[in-house]
Amino acid sequence: MAERSRGRPYELLETLEPGIARVLAHNPSAFTYYGTQTYLVGEQEVAIVDPGPDLSDHVEALIRAIGGRRVVAIMCTHTHRDHSPASRALANLTGAPIIGCAPLALESVGPRADAAFDGEYTPDRVLQDGESVEVDGRSIVAVATPGHTSNHLCFAVGGALLTGDHVMGWSTTVVVPPDGEMAAYMASLDKLRQREDRVFYPAHGPPVTNPQQYVRGLMGHRMQREKQILRLVGEKARDIPDIVAKAYPGLDPRLETAAGGSVLAHLLDLEKRGLVVQSEQQWTRT
Structure with missing residues (x-):
């Protein structure tokens, strides 16, 4: 810094x-x-x-x-x-x-x-x-x-x-x-x-x-991120590190944990809305 x-x-x-x-x-x-x-x-x-x-x-x-x-x-x-x-x-x-x-x-x-x-x-x-x-x-x-x-x-x-x-x-x-x-x-x-x-x-x-x-x-920006996450888990089941790697190419390593937290926040919201499901830390579209 x-x-x-x-x-x-x-x-x-x-x-x-x-x-x-x-x-x-x-x-x-x-x-x-x-x-x-x-x-x-x-x-x-x-x-x-x-x-x-x-x-x-x-x-x-x-x-x-x-x-x-x-x-x-x-x-x-x-x-x-x-x-x-x-x-x-x-x-x-x-x-x-x-x-x-x-x-x-x-x-x-x-x-x-x-x-x-x-x-x-x-x-x-x-x-x-x-x-x-x-x-x-x-x-x-x-x-x-x-x-x-x-x-x-x-x-x-x-x-x-x-x-x-x-x-x-x-x-x-x-x-x-x-x-x-x-x-x-x-x-x-x-x-x-x-x-x-x-x-x-x-x-x-x-x-x-x-x-x-x-x-x-x-x-x-958040709505675009949501669409991106839905597309990624629609392709195949993914865990959060995989989603972060695909959604945030070139991300500063210091920010990976925070990005994972935001991805999880999106996924939990999508799960409440019935758009995704999780099983053993893998997320897929419904």
């Missing part, structure tokens, strides 16, 4: 628009791109969205960025370890409550390639879909978007949507069973497609300035 890290504005406060700024954590990887982007919402007072990994340099940078302002809330979109662990250090340093997604800590089927769950996350308040937190006289509204994880939330404020990992600005989202669910993920994408947000601010990657078009592209 040395090349990806070079020249990035780590631990610096960058203003994106009035009332929304970000600080980039120094945790680049094949799954986090340049790292986790923590957002500061508000001007006279602030909410911290996706506090990120519990890295001392990152926490110190966030305290500098806060600059003595009152922290209304520390808000988490979900509980993967690149998103929520710093919430505890920040709560201790600022006295602010941890508000946002519900606690969740599960193991995936087999080894997990992307970030594991933060088992120590303990919110002071869980937000349901449509509930909000007031900052500087503006509402930050929770938008429930299960799929990447069952507890995933996005946060809407002033026409912007902070999308966590549900929509990323550089890559498609990993959906890994048993908690990641493809049908829920697609339904959540469709939910965003019907909204009128003017910009998405993901936790990883650049802002998305054409949200509805971008979401339609993500949905189209």
Whole structure:
């Protein structure tokens, strides 16, 4: 990740628009791109969205960025370890409550390639879909978007949507069973497609300035992947590694486990719809 890290504005406060700024954590990887982007919402007072990994340099940078302002809330979109662990250090340093997604800590089927769950996350308040937190006289509204994880939330404020990992600005989202669910993920994408947000601010990657078009592209990509999987298992019975090898030629080996998780998510969805069956880890069309 040395090349990806070079020249990035780590631990610096960058203003994106009035009332929304970000600080980039120094945790680049094949799954986090340049790292986790923590957002500061508000001007006279602030909410911290996706506090990120519990890295001392990152926490110190966030305290500098806060600059003595009152922290209304520390808000988490979900509980993967690149998103929520710093919430505890920040709560201790600022006295602010941890508000946002519900606690969740599960193991995936087999080894997990992307970030594991933060088992120590303990919110002071869980937000349901449509509930909000007031900052500087503006509402930050929770938008429930299960799929990447069952507890995933996005946060809407002033026409912007902070999308966590549900929509990323550089890559498609990993959906890994048993908690990641493809049908829920697609339904959540469709939910965003019907909204009128003017910009998405993901936790990883650049802002998305054409949200509805971008979401339609993500949905189209998943539908094409589903058709590809159906074609492959229609040719003959296949296991998941075989499907990954055929569907993702030239794939970075670091991403094979994640690709297998997404293929499994597709297959489980197709199985529920009666389109495929499995026997001894082999999948075929019905």
